[in-house]
């Protein structure tokens with residue numbers, strides 16, 4: 001090979017696969033709800049890295065738990081005993097009031113839903129899934145097929161049998177579920193990515209009843225609304241129903257990649273049915289334990305619930321806000337204009353992170369669950385400033 005060609009080749013370097021449109025901010029440290037960038041600029045984080053930061057960045061108890069564990073053992077596979085998983089299942093069952101479920105641990109929200117849908121199919125021997133308009137369940141095989149977004153479904157995913165129905169349309173639901181080929185129904189208690197629409201209590205109870213009557217597995221996707229964000233441990237607990245499978249991730253690890261499903265004990269396990277290399281590793285377990293301990297000790301579900309009410313009161317003072325959506329600290333402000341520019345101004349001028357949604361008119365508010373009224377005041381003052 002000529003020398004010039006060899007030189008040109010040696011200059012080539014690997015780039016990132018360019019799938020994320022990025023804001024021009026480079027966080028290098030974070031504490032509580034304050035994120036600091038590489039220039040020393042501080043930002044208030046009312047986005048929580050997409051509803052992930054549940055107990056605040058670098059919470060001292062969380063940091064200590066993970067550091068201590070790392071000094072002992074960080075990882076071993078699921079071929080050996082791991083008492084931390086048992087400890088975690090016990091604590092999670094108590095705090096969530098879901099003691100008649102069994103826990104399977106994995107690594108992300110999509111993986112949780114993928115396993116949930118797989119379990120529905122294993123259990124029923126059937127193949128079709130019912131999901132809902134504007135729902136989001138992740139980007140893997142069946143989870144993405146159940147997600148209402150054509151653009152992120154490859155031809156491979158489109159082979160799955162999924163029927164996407166309008167939320168809160170009980171006639172459409174009854175018509176589909178009685179056809180006899182449905183294995184599972186998957187639903188978010190509060191739609192995250194979609195823009196914070198919710199099933200009504202009557203709808204949730206009716207689909208729960210019809211699922212049971214037709215031998216179909218009801219999957220509560222609590223990946224975003226779970227772990228206290230809605231003011232109760234799980235979003236479905238606002239509606240007095242009992243799903244067969246509950247999927248969890250995001251706030252569960254406060255940034256540590258961990259997910260899982262709670263499977264009702266009426267659904268039986270067998271060796272090899274589900275599995276993962278990394279799921280339930282020692283670090284993931286202590287990260288989740290730390291989150292649960294802080295949720296309990298600092299009464300964060302109560303805080304989320306109370307501050308949700310306060311947020312609504314403050315939003316009522318802003319004439320441009322058409323509607324407040326969501327519950328607890330899983331909230332959105334609906335405007336009569338698209339919010340992309342407002343989000344940019346909040347970041348670059350007010351140094352405040354917020355979230356967007358598929359519904360372009362909704363600005364999302366997904367902070368850590370231990371924020372204060374004062375933090376909410378700061379948010380609304382900044383918002384008023386940008387809306388002037």
Ligand SMILES: Cc1ncc(COP(=O)(O)O)c(C=O)c1O
Nearest residue numbers: 108109110136137138192223224
């Ligand atoms: C409700 C819901 N389910 C599943 C997922 C997918 O989770 P992950 O990105 O961890 O795969 C998300 C992510 O936003 C979500 O909001």
